[in-house]
Amino acid sequence: MLIGVRKEQELADHLSQQQAPPQSYWSIVRQQFRKNRMAVWSLRVLYLLGFIALFADFIANEKPIYAKLDGESHFPVFRSYAVGLGLDSWEARFFQNSWHEHDYDYVIWAPIPYSAQTMDRKNRNYVAPGDEQDVPSTRFRHWLGTDQLGRDVAAGMIAGTRTAMLVGIVAMSIAALIGIFLGALAGYFGDERFSSSRVRLLFNGIGLILAYFYGFQARAFALNEGTFGWEVLKSLLIIAGIMVLVNVLASWLKRRGIWAQPVTIPLDLGVMRLIEVVNSIPGLLLILSIVAIIEEQSIFYIMVIIGLIGWTGIARFIRAELLRVRNLEYIEAAQALGYSEWRIIARHAIPNALTPVLITIAFGVASAILMEAFLSFLGIGVAAEEVTWGSLLNLARNKFSAWWLAIFPGLAIFVTVTVFNLLGEGLTDALDPRRK
């Protein structure tokens, strides 16, 4: 290991002596990106959206940020985090009366003094933004109107921002992980470079069947009846244990020379077929069918499913890039130095192939947000009390005269999707080598 590090160091030193580039690759890219004014602006809007998503609780909340009640100071918004974690609990008076009804000595409200779920009984049945509203002062006006239950649309939009950002991030992280892994396997090893001993292949096959059996089949009752997350974790541990055991056994047998003949596995072919299968299924229909069979509705399932089918573009990019990179001299040098294949892939090949993936991710986030918005628009896969842009937009279909429900959430979806599309375009231009 130590020798390996030193070798790498030497190699790096040697390379840097040979060519000291006046400008790094990234500074060129940044420079190119800055020239694109639309892209720069969309990046700023993205920062704003990220800020709203991160501090949503402080922007729209029925609880005061700071309140002085009967001489005591309270920080209800901060405290709600502790309550959420089970570290603290509210005194009786805080859940007996609503937050707006207390007689505070001094109070600082969030800019929008409503939560997404707060039902303002006095302003029910679609109060328009311009209508006369039954509120104590302009401070409590519903600037974007309310829905049938008296929920503030502006607060719903803020909560929706958080959901949308979360969908983009979670779905694309899953997609990127799968895509980079499979794409790298296919691209680096191709059809001919990956070989394994017969015994390992056989044992892994048996191991997979056993792992499925002991992980899921034999534990079906526990998985159905127990705490789901915890039981899944146990199952995964069992599966990992079986696979490790099987591989250790296979290595041992291989050293003994039993069935040690190498077999070449066409990884590229396999991954490409998989991509073809995933691509040829209509994504929306697949998501709908999967959501239809999940009884418990939650936005997280949607994120995971979008991630699970959205990796093909990333895998293709990485594969194409690695097919090129794997024949470059520096990879050959690393191979000649005797590094393990996995180390070369992770530390030398993938880092050089990641840039084009950024483009796919930017576009992917846009389509993930769009997909989630459409699903919650149809009322599919989101719990009834969750407020998202899509679910707000859906309300407009029940009440045609509520124009504010049709315009504002849709505008938010549009702006977010456009921002990510513009970023994707900007990156495409900035990374285009012809543009230098």
Next chain:
Amino acid sequence: MLQYLLKRLLIFLPTLLVISLLAFGLSKMAPGDPVEQRNRDMGGGLQRELRDADRVYRETSEYLGLDKPVFYLSLSSAAYPDTLYRIFKRDERENLVKLIQLHGNWEAISRYYHAIRKADRGTEQLLGKTEAVRAVRPLIKQLYLAYKDERISSLLDKAASQTAGDSTLQATIGPSVAQLQETYSQLKAQASPGRLYIPDIKWYGFDNQYHNWITDFLTLDFGESFIDSRPVADKMGDALRWTLTMNLLAIFIAYLLSVPIGVFSAVWKDSTFDRVTTLLLFVLYSLPNFWIATMLVVFFTTPEYGMDWFPSLGLGDLPPEAPFWQRFMEAGTHLVLPVFCLAYGALAFISRQVRGGMLNVIRQDYIRTAWAKGLNAQPVIWKHAFSNALFPIITMFASIFPAVFAGSVVIEVIFNIPGMGKLTVDAIFQRDWPVVYTVLMLAAGLTMTGILVADILYAMVDPRVSYGKDKN
């Protein structure tokens, strides 16, 4: 070329196989019992005789082919019997599976199950003869769906005390209730959960649900809808008519407008026209179609805002015997908004592609040569440049092709148009699996065909592309 084509077509098979397994697996994991649902929907003799219920269930289940084993083989533990699929009621079967998972000895569980059935039949015969049976019967029925120890014990205790309290009951079903208690205590005593951890692969032969479905599918027999018993092919035919009308119209309009827009904005790159159209098209491209569709519905189909210009959702309800022209106008006015929604997205997408393709060609030397020769603009643009920029346009059409068939879920749902998209969504939520299978498989097949057609067209347009021997 022929060899390449055959090779590509052969690759279709494993892909379709995977998709068929996926669709089939999803349908088997879905909650709900299609047989119950169908019996409910068909209604028929609303208040069926109770004793008929089992027979009707069995008949429906046989009719739908759901009384067969699910797949060729199964991987389960040695504790499971290989005849479990013969318990034809889904919720009873699932409850038995839970009992197996808890106790692991099928012989005792099977005895217990038969004791329940015996007690159930016993109470059924007593119906109408004595009032007291009304208290016991629901308890026995609940036993079918109970697996937790406390629950079963309490049900058994209650049933026993109810039976003991009435002399007629005691005489008739007393023994079977006693047998129930006995078999259940045996079941608990003989529990062997260890057998759950012995893997066992069971082979069910070819007469199974998957095999029957996939062989029918391959002979183009798509089966019947679970919901209304209409052949799936008929249902799809009806839906396809509207989807094709709408999509072909939209794509025709989109191509008609986008080719000139794309070409001109590429030829006069960086002109005002180019800047404006590029920006506009980008905005159009990013506009979520379900938002626009909702806005159109909200503002233009209702009198709320004084712009009630278009008829409301659906396709109108003129009877089929109305004059053709009238029906045509009716459908036409209903289709204006949906077609617009479909067209604007396609327009934005296609124009951007055409512009990109033209830009790549216009940079080439031979175009500069053509200009330098002093040729007129028309032949340079259309003959030299455009014919070479046809590339993306052709590949795009092949990729649009499956969408024409599968329909747009978004637009059809919002405008309530009975096309393919709406058919599929409805089928998914009604768990009408034959329709879902067929649409998924055909859509996948068409997508692959689309890609293949694009590749072949590619080779025909550009002689440099060849799929000959050098291909891996």
